[in-house]
Amino acid sequence: MSEPIPGRNARLLVPPLVRTGEEFQVRLLIQHPMETGFRRDVDGNILEVNLLESLSLDFEGQPVFNALTMNALTANPFLTFVVAVKQSGKFNARWRDMKGNVGSISASVRVVAA
Amino acid sequence: MKALAVLPWWLPAVDAFAQPTPQKPLDERLRAAKVERGGLSLDIPTLAETGTSVPVVLFVDPAKLAGRTVARLGIIAPQNPRPVALELELGSVLAQPRLTTAIRLGATQAVIGVAQLSDGTLWQHAIEVLLTGSACFDGT
Amino acid sequence: MRCGLALAICVALFNPPSFAQSPPTPLIAKEAIRSGSGFTSPALRAQQKDDDLNPGMLWVDQGREIFSRDCSGCHTKPEGLAARLPKLASDGSVVTLEHQINRCQSERVKQPAYATESQPLLGLAAFLAFASRGMSHAVAPDVTQSAAWQRAQSEFTRVQGKLDFNCRSCHDYLYGKRVRNQAISQGHGVGYPAYRVEWQTLGSLNRRLRACFFGMETKVPEASDPILADLELYLAWRAQGLPIEAPAVRR
DSSP: OOOOOOOOOEEEEEEEEEETTTOOEEEEOOOOOOSSSSSBTTTTBBBOOOOOOEEEEEEEEEEEEEEEEOBBBBBEEEEEEOOOSSOOOEEEEEEEEEOOOOOEEEEEEEOOOO | OGGGGOOTTTTTHHTTTOOOOOTOOOGGGGGGEEEEEEEEEEEEEOEOOOOOOEEEEEEOGOOOTTTTOOEEEEETTTTSSSSSEEEEOOOOOOEEEEEEEOOOOOOEEEEEEEEEETTEEEEEEEEEEEOOOOOOOOOO | OOOOOHHHHHHHHOOOOOOSSSOOSSSSSEEEEOGGGEEEEEEHHHHOOOOTOOOOHHHHHHHHIIIIIIIITSSSOOOOGGGGEEEETTTTTTOOOHHHHHHHHOOOSOOOOOTOHHHHHHHHHHHHHHHHHTTTOOOOOTTGSSSHHHHHHHHHHOOOTTBBBOOHHHHHTTTTEEEEEEEEOOOTTTTTTTEEEETEEEEEEHHHHHHHHHHHOOOOOOOTOHHHHHHHHHHHHHTTTTOOOOOEEOO
């Protein structure tokens, strides 16, 4: 195994079990260098720019968010949101960077009556 | 709000804060956009040890929405080499118009949080962040 | 970018006592010992405390996968393995966690050793250290008799570089203060591999130590230089009783 493909590793965290309409956190953490194009390596060479250029999260096709610009997200970024859902289902996150690397991750939540 | 379609949605909010932006001079059409304070909060440390990771929370006071929803959230860092730090469209699954993340800052500056409501109103909140150190090369 | 020097203040603060003979106990008393997390900003501390926001966990996840694929045949439990390192080999050299992983990788998994600071090596090290969280690095009672400890002791206390500093200048005398705008900790290794926001990645204790040599404006040893492994052993002795807290989040 050699160096990682940017964006291949990620975590999407939701509670496994919630009540109908209960508010809970969705946390997304992606391993990505978010290379700005302004950094240099040990030998002084500029590291080529490579930022995430698309990133979205949905729940069973319903949007949670869709990122239009992510210029200043940190390396290995995390994003946390507060959501509520009415039935059991899956959260799906998808992303692509400037070099065409794509990644995705999903996580299921089970909803029980309030 | 139709006139705004070709211009960045957050621009009036930045102009209202009187920050130099790369898009200046501003088009007259922008003046029509309503920019308000008070409904949006940007929570960011006023002193940041390093610009490589500055935690931010952006949230809207639901009591001030009056039936409207939040369509977009943005963070503008005018002194960054790429001033539009983050721009998100919010979806219906969100229970609260609230975002927690961390951003990079290239310099001491007023960071501007912007929210666009469903009726086109812009809310903004700016916080001056003092960068106490810059990222340095440590030989490794 | 290199940082400018603003060391006048700390030189003023730095007034080293002289030791005719080095004491056989760590200079920082047990009651005063604190890990690096006690010195980072509240934001970083929060990020470390919450595994869901700790980017180091991305490496832990990957290490867990590799471990269950390549290592779990022999090691049924990952807990406690990392706490047994660093240790002394029969030839008197020091075996660090990364050394041991690569030793098992080449001799037992029979695959080429992983490169220094490579993703899989950091992943395995982070996973194993994570699995030993809360435990302390085992320190042999007679470790101070070993040649490795003695080599490290003299390196730790040797004044070197353009600033005339030794490791003690910062980590035994200036902890809690700021040097070049960084809060100085007591210099313990229990959080490593750690995620440093300035590296924008996870890195080993070996890498952190090289950064300290760089900061001292002295010759930076190669990653493979045995003095760095010796120092890891010395640091474990110096940190006796502090629990492992890897992967830590550091500036």
